[in-house]
Amino acid sequence: MRNTRAPYELILVDDGSIDNSYLYFRTITSKAIRSRINRGVPFSRNLGLAVADGDLIVFIDNDVVVHPGWLSKLITESQNANVGIIGYIPTDESYKLQYPRSADGLIDVYEIAGACLGVTREAFDRTGFFDKNLRFVNDDTDYCFRTYLNGFRVTLIPELIQHNPHRTVSIDKKNESRPYFWEKWGDTWICKAAFPHLKWDGKKLISI
Numbered sequence: 001m002r003n004t005r006a007p008y009e010l011i012l013v014d015d016g017s018i019d020n021s022y023l024y025f026r027t028i029t030s031k032a033i034r035s036r037i038n039r040g041v042p043f044s045r046n047l048g049l050a051v052a053d054g055d056l057i058v059f060i061d062n063d064v065v066v067h068p069g070w071l072s073k074l075i076t077e078s079q080n081a082n083v084g085i086i087g088y089i090p091t092d093e094s095y096k097l098q099y100p101r102s103a104d105g106l107i108d109v110y111e112i113a114g115a116c117l118g119v120t121r122e123a124f125d126r127t128g129f130f131d132k133n134l135r136f137v138n139d140d141t142d143y144c145f146r147t148y149l150n151g152f153r154v155t156l157i158p159e160l161i162q163h164n165p166h167r168t169v170s171i172d173k174k175n176e177s178r179p180y181f182w183e184k185w186g187d188t189w190i191c192k193a194a195f196p197h198l199k200w201d202g203k204k205l206i207s208i
Contacts, residue, residue, distance in 0.1 A: 006072040009054055013044040040135030041114070049129055058118040064090075065162035066116075074118050077157055080104045084123030084152020085144055087112045090163035097158055107156040110148060110194035114140030116161050119147070126150045138181040145190050178205070 012025040016038035025032035033047045045059055056078050060066065070088070078086045081104070089096045090113050099107045117140060119127075127147045130139050144154045182200035185191040199208045 003066050003068045004071050005069065006075055008071060009052070011048045011052060013047050015039060015041075015044045040132070040139075042130035042132045042134055042139040045114075045139070046129045046132065049124065055121045056118050057121070057124060059114055059116070061115040061163075063164050064115050065164065067161065070161065073157065073159075077104075077106060077155075078118055078120055080106060080153075080155075082151070082153045083155055084120055084127070084147045084150070085112065085117060085154045086120075086157065087117045087155075088157050088159055088161035090115055091160050092163050094160060096156060097160070099156070099158075101158060102155075105158070106153075107158055109154055109156060110190055111141040111144035112154060112156055113163075114143075115163050119143075120152075123147050123150070123152045126152075133180050134177045136177045138177060141194070142181060142185070145185060145188075145194075148190060179203075 009031065010029040011031040011033070012029055014022040014025060014032070014034040016035050022032060022034040025034075031051055033051070035044065035047065048059070049057060056075055058071070058074060074086060074088075077083070083106070086106070089107075093113065096107065096109075099109070102108050127143065127150050131142050134142055148154050179200075182191075182205070186200040197207055199206050
């Protein structure tokens with residue numbers, strides 16, 4: 001919050017924690033939401049989307065550290081032509097800094113990480129909510145694909161944002177969501193363009 005200067009509405013979602021997080025959330029925002037049981041990332045994102053009022057709805061995971069001025073720049077760059085989704089490059093994906101840039105300086109891609117992801121109001125109105133079937137993995141990719149196919153740009157600002165992943169999702173849990181994603185998208189051109197070296201063989205991902 002101390003690195004955020006632009007006016008903003010703060011929405012905090014507690015996805016079934018067993019500590020006092022929700023009680024603390026209520027002391028800093030009137031839009032604190034609690035799910036009594038853990039239902040996964042897309043369910044939590046949808047709770048936030050349902051009450052958001054802004055023209056740009058930004059998702060920040062709790063393992064991201066933002067830098068001063070981050071939101072002001074995100075808002076400004078989201079106003080470039082046809083942008084539907086925008087974000088920074090997480091430090092654990094720094095190789096994306098080498099991707100080619102468009103005329104407006106943004107990097108156009110097919111999908112970005114949900115750790116720091118902004119969705120314009122127009123894109124949300126057309127794309128809708130996150131797919132709650134993707135509880136453990138690929139919910140962000142699915143949303144980006146859908147937004148792109150609705151005619152919007154999915155973009156990155158060519159700057160890093162500190163990402164310190166601390167969540168460990170077991171292989172078993174990932175495997176609950178992964179087949180659903182790949183059966184939904186695996187044969188589509190956009191999935192093949194985003195992941196040209198991966199293929200779903202019906203049971204597992206293989207490198208090609």
